[in-house]
Amino acid sequence: MDIWKFYGVTHRDHIVMNPTSEAKTDQFIALLPLKPNARVLDVASGKGEQLLRIIDKHDATGVGIDISPYEVKAARQRASVRNLESKVEFVEGDGAKYNVEPNSFDLAMCLGATGVWGGYRGAIEALKKTVKPTGLIVLGEPYKLKEPESGYIEAEPEFAPTLVTHAENVQIAQNAGLKLLYSIVSDHHDWDRYEGLRLRAAELYAEENPTDPDAHEILDRQRGEHDTYLKHGRDTLGWAIYMFRT
Ligand SMILES: C[S@@+](CC[C@H](N)C(=O)[O-])C[C@H]1O[C@@H](n2cnc3c(N)ncnc32)[C@H](O)[C@@H]1O
Structure with missing residues (x-):
């Protein structure tokens, strides 16, 4: 099965594809110290x-750069509906291979995909190169x-086994020369919605598309991931979006 199809189906009802609520997303965005005409890079x-x-x-x-044709298509449609295509x-x-002019962005961000550069530390180093001096880096x-x-x-x-604490995420960035400006964390309610929407989407997709040869695999995989979430992830996993200044 095409892995991007799996993510496309299981995130079909998400507007934001990470465990941050839309309200928290808006609060965070309002706090970004950006001047008009700022240039923003969003990897993944x-x-x-x-x-x-x-x-x-x-x-x-x-x-915005994303490896999934499903997500890029959705993003372009959303830009068009909002008349933001010119902006x-x-x-x-692949975000890791995308040729970015060095020091050209006011803000570079990556929410939920630091694996693009092999992990959080790699993401920090990669994004640091893309922003202007005293630029902003936002990581989820x-x-x-x-x-x-x-x-x-x-x-x-x-x-x-690779998970570190919230404080350690901040410390790692500080050790890489970044200054923390702000962070926002998700709670159980946010996580339950994020994970619940994934399960619901897979269940409904299997009901609505019984002849799709991938439907069973999508459902089995998503049920397994939801089971792991209920048994382990729900009590172990946190999620934060960090706002740093270089
Ligand atoms: C958890 S989702 C987060 C999406 C978005 N940042 C958000 O928070 O709503 C992870 C995203 O990373 C994208 N992705 C995964 N590997 C990638 C890569 N190597 N280059 C670019 N995008 C990638 C996936 O297609 C998916 O859209």
Whole structure:
């Protein structure tokens, strides 16, 4: 199965494809110290919602890059509906390979996809190169609320052992020369909505598309991920969006 189809189906009802509520997203965006005409880069831009809201709120322009054709198509449609096509470009491609002019953006962000550069530290180093001196870097990253149990590590061996705390996420960025301006965290309600929408989407998709040969695989995988969330992730995983100044 095409992995981007899986993510496209399971996120079909999300506007924001991470566990931040829309209200918190708006609060965060309002607090960005951007001047009019700022240039914004969003790597792994998903449906482009955050970038479009930043452009709207701060009279900015932007580029969003995402590897998934499903998300890029959705982002372009959203830009068109809001008449923001002249202010934003959505590019389909690998964020790690996208050729960005160094020091050319006022804000560079990546929400929920630091794996593009092998992890959070790699993302910090990559995004630092793209922003002007005293630019902004915004990162959305999970953190651990407590030590992952062995069952969680067995279920997510590539992910669970790598988790650090909220304070450690901040410290890592500070060690890389960034200054923390603000951060916002998600609570159980936010997480339940994010994960619940994924399960609901997969269940409804399987009901509505019984002849799709991928429907069973999508459903099995999503049910498994939701089960891991209920048993382990819900009590172990946090999520924050960090606003840094270089
Ligand atoms: C959890 S979603 C977050 C999307 C968006 N940033 C948001 O918060 O709504 C992760 C996104 O990363 C994209 N992605 C994954 N690997 C990528 C890569 N190498 N280059 C660009 N985008 C990538 C996926 O297609 C998906 O849209």
